[in-house]
Amino acid sequence: MPELPEVETVRRYLDTCLSGGSIARVRLARKDLRFPFPVSFTERLTGARILKVSRRAKYLLIACEKDARKIVWLVHLGMSGKLLWLPNEKGDEQPREQGLGVDHRHVCVDLRECKDGCGVLCYDDARRFGFMDLCNGDAMANDCLRLQKLGIEPLSNLFSGSWLWHSVVCTINNRSRGYGRTIKDILMDQGYVAGLGNIYVTEGLWHARVHPMRVIKDITLDDCERISRGIRKVLRMAIDAGGSSLKDYRKGDGSLGYFQLNLRAYGRTNEACLRKDCDGKINKATIGGRASYFCSNVAR
Template sequence: MPELPEVETVRRGLLPAMEGRRIIRAQVNRPDLRWPFPPRMADRLTGARVLTLRRRSKYILADLSTDETLLIHLGMSGRMLISPPPPAGEGQGEGVARLEGVAPERETLGEWHHHHPAPEKHDHVILDMEDGTRITFNDARRFGAMDLMPTATADAHPLLAVLGPEPLGNAFDDAYLTARLKGRNTPIKSALLDQHLVAGLGNIYVCETLYRARIHPARKAARISAARAAALVPLIRDVLAEAITAGGSSLRDYRQADGELGYFQHSFQVYGREGQPCLTPGCTATIRRIVQSGRSSFFCPACQK
């Protein structure tokens, strides 16, 4: 499942295509994905302008001029694909046949539609923007989700209300993490994956962070000293920032909004490297894998204590 860096990369890719632009047509091709779509979703999106495109944990949030917010979750295989507008001078201006009796925005759609690829089987939601750009939500496994909610109460949405602070935000600092780990009798790996404690961290980047921190993933959170807990905060931020810069990690179905692969997987120091040599200079150990709560944890038995 895409983690915070992948979702942030997709948000940044969508930003110039969506933010500040109006949706002139929304097309919803099925009644549900992981959950049913909200009632009249296509009608509620059509005509709305995207005021702000932001991220909360692993969710993309589009605040609309209609005082509603569109929530997007990519799930396991969801992709937001951008089809650019036609080149300047094509499908617009003089020389284009006008469609009699059709509203201007519908006429524009008629002029632009042939520039976009034909819809595919798993293109479940299609948004045509006012400049001719098409945004398509494609999800082969249908574990993704979309919802609409009042912007004023978006933070109270059931998927968002339970989330802890953002790991890249000011509320997530050494004092906060030290206090939340104190007395916690779960493995540090499980604690950092708890979305109530910190939002958006996933399996890949927690493995990479614990390796850099030299902390064994099975060590009890309560046994992490205050100094080591404080040191985790900048390491978490460094790993996430590097992954975002690299466009995320391309595992299975993940692609950026422009269809390109992410590249952070080439920088993995432990994740997926079971049986390979530890990359710490002078260490002769090999990377091991254990299963914690159904997820693989990769670590160096010599470096991580």
Template sequence: MPELPEVETVMRGLEPFLTGAIITKAQKNRPNLRIPFPATIEHDLKGRTITHLRRRAKYILIHLKGGDILVIHLGMSGSVSIIEKGQRYNSQTHDHFVLHLKSGVRVVYNDPRRFGMIFMMAEQDYASHKYFVHLGPEPLGNDFSAPILCARLKGKQASIKQALLDQRVVVGVGNIYACEALYRAGISPMKKAGSIKGEKAELLVQAIRDVLKRAIKAGGSTLKDYKHADGSLGYFQHQFTVYGREKEACQRCDCDINKTGGIKRVVQSGRSTFYCPRKQN
């Protein structure tokens, strides 16, 4: 589920509880998610102090005093909940990992499909780590621009939709926001990635930034302190403009939906794409 805005919102929700916290106990409730938990993770986290959190792509990086990083990826169905001091913890199916903090707070990772990942690495290995070394630019950072995007798309025969899902091109964009950004930019998802240039590229960069920023803002304003009543962090009901709206009227079209059929759904490399054939070409 989670793309950049959701991961960012989860991270912001964790920050006030985790920054400066001391881990008294780390508890894995099964041997693996998509990859095995490190065999010694419980031992390695015990007693550690968290200095700060940050996000890279769709990964949450929890920096520990002493130079290690605890990495969390939410996969498709991962979520994190905060159990505050004194609150009863009603454990749920698929609660796979729990951090107990000296403050009395517990941080619970739940993931039904187990496509998520939790692992550790030394800070010095971050840049060369196999999950991070190939990542493209952060879409909301300074090193994401039309020229940079064009350079990464150059010569690509795959569709622009597929290219936007490729984390080597730009990070954080998943199936939903790829659809939303292409709609906003007026670009057909089927267009060859390598053909996106000039003004089109400028529009696309701006559209990606806009949809992501707006979603983060919506998360922040919808969730009080990023937290639901049940302690879960980060996700909220979000209205998308094209995603999941097959056969609905396109907001930018004033044509007759009975004639046009409205928003279309197609499948590109196994993933649903939603778009308006009249406003995207």
């Protein structure tokens, strides 16, 4: 499943390729993905100019302008969605047919005046858990309903140990409920921090030396500092790794896959802990169908 670093890598690539381009034609092979396409999807996008590609949590936000109005094209890749940019050969002015409806290719968007000239942006999704939406206005001005309940971005300056301590841990502890939730559960709650999934939370907590099942009332300010550093560290390493995997992505098969992140805990059941001077091994616990991995020497 594409996680935040994968989505961010795709965003960086598409932003350089698509910004400034204009949408000449939108073709759909079906009426829905995970959800139906919004009403008049193709008409609303046709003729729009792409301003930039940004990201919020795991949403790609393609900011467009049409008839002096702003419109945001939201793309969520779900479990297996891929957005592929297939530029034309030099001098080839007509966007080529790109196999719409074949091999899980559900959307083809013809673009002109991009950096590479003309081309087709294709959306492939075997499992169809992805979806697209349109919203009038500006995503960063909070005009999009789907984005309004999302918490802060883990790579933004807002995400810090003191934010985690004051705005999350202390706030929850001052309520009559919620302080028995685990730190892992809280970090995966999109309303607090947006875009974190199981792998990056597991790895971030390993770096932070905090047990994933430690409950909120036992989390200290010092834990919060180490957690924010750990989460940012694994996300940055994954995005760096993503940059190097883009070479294959550009070839057009879209298989960014999982980045070759050096996983320290995730999936390493019973293997030795990789922390220097630690003689622990990685334990696994499954709660609510989700696996947690942690070093046996880290206190719960």
